[in-house]
Amino acid sequence: MKQNETYRITVEKRHSSLHTKDIISNIADSLSNKVSLENSDWEIIVQILRNKTGVSVIPPDTILSVDREKRVELD
Template identity: 45%
Template sequence: MANFNLIVSTSRFSEEEAQDEILDLLDMFGDPDAESEITEIKGLLLAQTALDPFEVIEKLKELIASEPWEVRYILRVLPVERVVPTELDAIRQAARDLAVAKIGNNESFRITVEKRHSALESIEVIKAIAGEIESKVDLENPSWIVLVEIIGGEAGLSVLRPEQIFSSVIEKRK
């Protein structure tokens, strides 16, 4: 799936249930035509929705707050703003474009790289992106996270606030 805008994780061997669940939830949120693909990586799915992926995260949090039993198989959902080939220059450019548009001069950031099925080194990606962003780094409590999710030949990128990541476990504890 080349144009995904959500990365969904679940426990191993629950991929089909999680796929049904995310598609049902996206339909409930207003996108009956959403698509999903189970990847070759255990516990990982990709989804494409016409909805704003950040709004999907908010709707999931609201749903958990009112009806926690509605989310049984989905563990985490990450919004994706841009998908590029897993090449250092493409990742650097996309991260820079997203960061410049969002991160203010007085705000901090952290780069998080999660890679699967790629020979690219995480530290290479971090160094390439860090050189493009002039704001200060804060690894403990950043204003923004530059998220790079490498899945084989494709990389999904987002610049998001820490609270814009959905974790069903964390939300259910609240």
């Protein structure tokens, strides 16, 4: 991530006692970039299912939206 780029952190968790705010704080504390919740250059997605964790750092326009794809098919 370049210094002038922004990010957003999204946490999706199931069956985990970890707190979303703690996860976001731990990640954000290690980054000097600015946060943009509405128009970020990068999306940091943290997915937690019990004791398994997945992390993605991707541009927001590459996130698959099933609902969006269904609407495109209907048009």
